[in-house]
Amino acid sequence: MPEDVNLATYNADALTEDLSDAVPATPAAAPADVPVEAPRVETQQDLSAEIKALGDAYAKALKDGTAPETQPRLDFAPYRSSILRHPTKSLHHADPETIELYSPAFGHQDVHALESDLTIQHNGEPQGERIIVAGRVLDGDGRPVAGQLVEIWQANSSGRYIHKRDQHPAPLDPNFTGVGRCITGPDGSYRFTTIKPGAYPWKNHLNAWRPAHIHFSLFGQEFTQRIVTQMYFPGDQLFPLDPIYQSIVDQDARDRLVANYDHDLTQPEWALGYNWDIVLTGSKRTWTENEALGAEGDDHE
């Protein structure tokens, strides 16, 4: 956290910060060592300045030889809700043991093949731009993650989640829920048919808008590879403004969350195609020959 951020200043109501009807967070109490300011709403300009300062500091650190960061910062104050929700102690290095070196098993008992098509869950066609999102799940050693669960959820084409706490006054779509699942193929492949989500406004600051995104939840072959993330669409003008996307301070790392438009995936007179490959962390387990060849173990260890 930057020196000049005072926790008390931002401890407005962390529980409702991006959900409440009111735009948040005039400081409840000003720090003692600065002049008391009249309450005012935080603007995009305020947030962009904070994001830029953190980005500049990172650019300088890179220049000074710091290793590139590859993950979001847990402590990224421009995303106000993170302020009280990040550990302040360093994560404790541990060697994964026993159960952590394996992953829950999912199969076709768990997920029906039709769950990967988000456009056929109701009686009619959902509104919006039909898209195909497809790619592969790989581990950090480049091996396909076969037979594992991928879950997605997203807003509809007008930027509205079906969640009851989403109060954005954009229309719900009776033909679109926005939830899908699939099991990866032997080559780690996944494929969803869905609708391109809209951008949606949130309450982090005045005029805060999230770039269009699809939430992804992924399992690897080891529980330590578990990840939840968000996929974005190429060329989104909201990227520089979004504290969540910008919580990844490294541009190369951010780019890993952006799908590629792929005309080979696009289907004539049907849907545009986006390709996005996902890389999990490296394997910590010594694999057996069967596993290395892609065969799954059966029952007990």
Place this chain on the structure above:
Amino acid sequence: MTMSNSTKLVPTPGQTVGPFYGYALPYDKDRELLAPGSAGSIRLQGTVYDGAGHPIPDAILEIWQPDAEGNIVHRTGSLVRDGYTFTGFGRSSVGNSGVYTFTTVNPGPTEPGAAPFISVVIFARGLMNRLFTRVYLPENEEALAKDPLLSSLDPERRKTLIARRDADGGLTWDIRLQGEGETVFLDFDGTGTGGATK
């Protein structure tokens, strides 16, 4: 045969689970690794707190554990439970008061003399990336004393990973994301993956 690590790829970054996972990630019987009230079942429960000591109403937890005999099972059926098969995986979103609940079994030791634990991963709105941790059973001091992770922690921090045994045989274990009594969270990659940066 051990696979050689031919290609090293950089992992995709995580992002927050956000506020709207509630209609996507929870599923029927997600927190019931076995049927409540069945032989050997216990309740594992606790509260997730933020740095101000307030319960967090929008967090979701997953557990992954061996069975009561210490076997790591590889059985499908975690999402569509048949009521009989123990798969070792469960998911529980917290309620408005920040409380999660699982029905499960006491995990057995995966190796003779090892301290049994449950692997836990935590997601929340406002939490940029998932956090891994463990919850240990409070019994068997000898095994706990020998545990490689616990013995690498100072006593105050070590306590955050050990559940309390309830009168009804269940386990209570709270999670504090920040501040006093902050839970020990784990980095398995040695890269400080998503770690706190100063």
